[in-house]
Amino acid sequence: MPNQDYFDLKKWFEETADERCEEMGAFFDRRIEGYEDHMSAWQEHYRRVAELIPGSTRSILDLGCGTGLELDRIFERLPDVRVTAIDLSETMTAELKKKHGGKNLEIILDDYFLHDLGENRFDVAVSVESLHHFTAEKKIGLFNNICNALKPGGIYIECDYIASCPEIEELAFSECRRRRERDMIPDGEYIHFDTPLTLEHELEAMLKGGFERAEMIENINGTPIIIAKKKGSAA
Ligand SMILES: C[S@@+](CC[C@H](N)C(=O)[O-])C[C@H]1O[C@@H](n2cnc3c(N)ncnc32)[C@H](O)[C@@H]1O
Numbered sequence: 552m553p554n555q556d557y558f559d560l561k562k563w564f565e566e567t568a569d570e571r572c573e574e575m576g577a578f579f580d581r582r583i584e585g586y587e588d589h590m591s592a593w594q595e596h597y598r599r600v601a602e603l604i605p606g607s608t609r610s611i612l613d614l615g616c617g618t619g620l621e622l623d624r625i626f627e628r629l630p631d632v633r634v635t636a637i638d639l640s641e642t643m644t645a646e647l648k649k650k651h652g653g654k655n656l657e658i659i660l661d662d663y664f665l666h667d668l669g670e671n672r673f674d675v676a677v678s679v680e681s682l683h684h685f686t687a688e689k690k691i692g693l694f695n696n697i698c699n700a701l702k703p704g705g706i707y708i709e710c711d712y713i714a715s716c717p718e719i720e721e722l723a724f725s726e727c728r729r730r731r732e733r734d735m736i737p738d739g740e741y742i743h744f745d746t747p748l749t750l751e752h753e754l755e756a757m758l759k760g761g762f763e764r765a766e767m768i769e770n771i772n773g774t775p776i777i778i779a780k781k782k783g784s785a786a
Pocket residue numbers: 575576579590614615616617618619620621637638639640643661662663664678679680681741
C-alpha cells in the first residue's frame with residue numbers, strides 16, 4: 552500500500568512536472584553557494600558515520616565526497632587517516648581542497664562508476680547522500696568495485712535517502728524516465744533526479760555486488776546507515 556510519502560511525492564512531481572532536467576555535475580556546481588548550510592540538517596548523520604569507522608582505520612575511500620561534510624567529522628576523529636575522495640563536481644571538490652588540503656587527502660575529480668578503484672587498498676569506504684540517483688543495476692557494478700577495492704574484512708558505510716515503500720521507488724524511476732525522454736537526455740548522462748531504492752533493494756544490490764553481509768545499523772529520522780562487510784577478517 553502506498554504511504555503518505557508517496558502521495559506527497561506524487562503531488563510534488565505534478566507541481567514540478569515542467570522543470571527541465573539538470574546534468575548532475577552542473578547541478579552541484581551551481582549550488583555550491585549555501586550548500587553546507589542546506590545540509591546542516593544532516594549533522595547527526597555525519598557524526599554517526601564518523602563514529603562507526605573503526606579506530607584502527609588507516610585508509611578510507613569516500614564516494615561522492617562533495618565539499619567533505621562527512622570528512623569534517625572523520626578528520627576530527629582520525630586526523631591522520633589517508634583518504635581518497637571522488638566526486639565529479641569541480642566546485643564541490645575545490646571547496647573540499649580549501650578546507651582539508653593540508654590533510655592526507657587525495658581528491659579525484661571523476662565519475663565513481665568509471666574510475667578504477669583498485670584492489671585490496673582501503674580499510675573502509677563511505678558514501679553519504681550520493682547514490683540515490685542510480686538504478687540497482689548500476690549500483691551492483693559499483694558495489695562490486697567497492698568490495699574489490701576494500702581489504703579483506705573491510706567495511707562500506709552508506710548513509711543515504713531510501714524509498715519508504717516500493718511504490719515510491721517505482722514512481723520516482725517512472726517520472727525520471729518521463730523527464731529524460733522529454734528532454735532527450737542521452738543514455739549514460741547523469742541528471743540530478745532522486746530515484747532512491749527501498750532498503751530491501753539497496754541491501755540486495757550490496758549482496759549481489761559481492762559483500763558478505765549488509766545490514767541497516769541505524770535509522771536517523773528515516774535515513775538509514777548501512778554497513779556492508781567484505782569477506783575475510785580485517786588485519
Ligand atoms: C548531495 S551531495 C553529497 C556530498 C557529500 N557526501 C555530503 O554529504 O555533503 C552528492 C555528491 O555526489 C556527487 N556525485 C553524484 N554522482 C556522482 C558520480 N557518478 N561520480 C562521482 N560523484 C558523484 C555529486 O557531484 C555531489 O557532490
